[in-house]
């Protein structure tokens with residue numbers, strides 16, 4: 649039998665010991681029926697810690713066509729054992745369930761981007777109502793919020809975790825520590841000015857230890873991305889002593905520590921100045937020098953014309969790049985981040 653359908657979210661018992669799977673029903677706006685959002689709540693049965701550790705929530709499928717997080721969280725729903733866990737774990741593998749089923753970034757039900765719908769609205773369209781559920785029913789019950797993304801069908805990323813440049817230094821330091829537990833090559837500090845209404849904006853404002861990340865791209869299931877996401881969450885549980893054992897190394901091939909890189913300024917998100925076909929001359933994760941050729945934008949309306957060449961505005965690490973050939977004017981073509989040191 650599939651998990652029980654919960655029609656009234658106030659009926660979910662977030663304190664019930666053991667592991668429990670649910671489908672939370674959010675009514676459709678257009679017809680009779682529901683989007684059934686999968687939810688697993690685990691209240692660990694293992695005792696031994698003096699104090700009950702921090703609760704953790706992990707989201708996949710905030711964007712529907714980003715699959716690594718969905719797969720990793722689904723596996724955690726299945727694999728995590730309440731007998732071995734201490735404290736509360738909440739897992740939502742497909743937050744924008746309708747977008748996931750459609751393999752789209754945004755929900756086809758209301759054309760709303762779930763990651764712009766926060767803090768939500770109890771009387772809004774379906775994405776706003778799901779966001780409101782997260783804000784009012786999930787966030788108050790956890791200390792750590794993890795939202796697993798990937799590049800969908802737009803941006804390619806080297807696998808990274810991410811956080812905003814928030815001002816509270818204690819919260820920021822703990823966020824850097826937790827971001828590092830995913831053992832990705834890069835931890836990205838990204839701009840708060842790019843957009844508003846993010847799940848992470850709201851969680852940070854609530855004082856949560858909030859981690860995002862990009863675990864692949866291209867509407868695929870990158871096996872390395874899934875490994876970093878899955879094992880990274882388990883490392884977070886080990887770090888907070890919710891699971892026994894020490895934090896493990898995830899990427900055996902990489903010798904260095906995760907590098908902290910900063911793209912907090914909008915100048916570092918370079919838009920395509922015109923539409924075209926993008927021929928990159930560098931790879932994701934490359935070190936680039938100011939003035940270096942990064943690629944050519946071709947216009948096939950005139951095959952005899954020179955392409956528009958794009959040069960790096962500064963030195964740094966290529967942390968994101970449009971990966972499909974065609975790009976429309978104004979869409980972000982690449983991001984150059986600056987290394988700002990190691991994480992303590």
Ligand SMILES: [Zn+2]
Nearest residue numbers: 711714797798
């Ligand atoms: Zn995303």
